[in-house]
Amino acid sequence: MKSDRRYPDSVSGPFEVPPIEFVDREDREIEIRPYAGSEAEQEALVEMYSAFDPSDRAQGIPPGQESRIRTWLESILSEDCLNVIAWDDGTAAGHSTLVPDGEEDYELAIFVLQDFQEAGIGTHLIESLLGHGAEHGIKKVWLTVERWNHPAVSLYKKVGFETTGAESFELEMAIRLHEDD
Numbered sequence: 001m002k003s004d005r006r007y008p009d010s011v012s013g014p015f016e017v018p019p020i021e022f023v024d025r026e027d028r029e030i031e032i033r034p035y036a037g038s039e040a041e042q043e044a045l046v047e048m049y050s051a052f053d054p055s056d057r058a059q060g061i062p063p064g065q066e067s068r069i070r071t072w073l074e075s076i077l078s079e080d081c082l083n084v085i086a087w088d089d090g091t092a093a094g095h096s097t098l099v100p101d102g103e104e105d106y107e108l109a110i111f112v113l114q115d116f117q118e119a120g121i122g123t124h125l126i127e128s129l130l131g132h133g134a135e136h137g138i139k140k141v142w143l144t145v146e147r148w149n150h151p152a153v154s155l156y157k158k159v160g161f162e163t164t165g166a167e168s169f170e171l172e173m174a175i176r177l178h179e180d181d
Contacts, residue, residue, distance in 0.1 A: 007140050008162045008176050010176065011176050012130075012159070012161075013134060013178065014134070015134060016124075019069065024121055028119070030087065030121055032086045032124055032128045035084065045092050046070060048095065070121060074140055082136060083113035083129075094111060095108040095110070095111050096108065096111070097109050101142070102173045106133065107137050123159065129158065134179070139177055141155065141174065142172065142173065142175075147166070147170060148169075153173075160175050
């Protein structure tokens with residue numbers, strides 16, 4: 001089944017492949033690593049999402065209750081998804097995921113805990129996820145973002161996403177990581 005979603009003609013990247021380490025704008029040493037499937041990682045993500053500011057939720061995610069967070073994480077931490085986590089020591093500061101949507105398309109979602117926003121973590125998190133995805137042969141990635149979320153739209157454009165569609169309150173953006181065969 002071919003997707004009718006539009007993608008840019010040109011390939012973006014290359015992107016850094018995790019694990020990566022950097023110092024954020026708040027002088028915190030941040031490490032971004034691929035999700036390895038451990039219970040400790042899952043619990044750190046549950047803790048992160050439980051502390052997530054409700055005003056930062058978009059399109060109903062992340063969910064608000066712990067039981068719903070666990071169910072949601074179970075689906076996006078599955079083997080067919082790719083995930084990277086930004087760590088400040090043992091604290092999950094951010095998480096991004098690529099979720100398959102059809103045969104070739106992957107949807108991107110990113111979340112950065114409020115105390116870690118505007119420190120450069122989101123850029124590294126997206127770029128390392130895209131590098132991780134490209135390394136695993138993912139060719140096409142898309143996302144939706146609320147059009148008034150200017151910081152997010154700017155971030156996505158900065159890493160190479162292009163607007164490919166617009167509804168009343170959402171923009172659809174896409175990026176190509178590899179040429180089609």
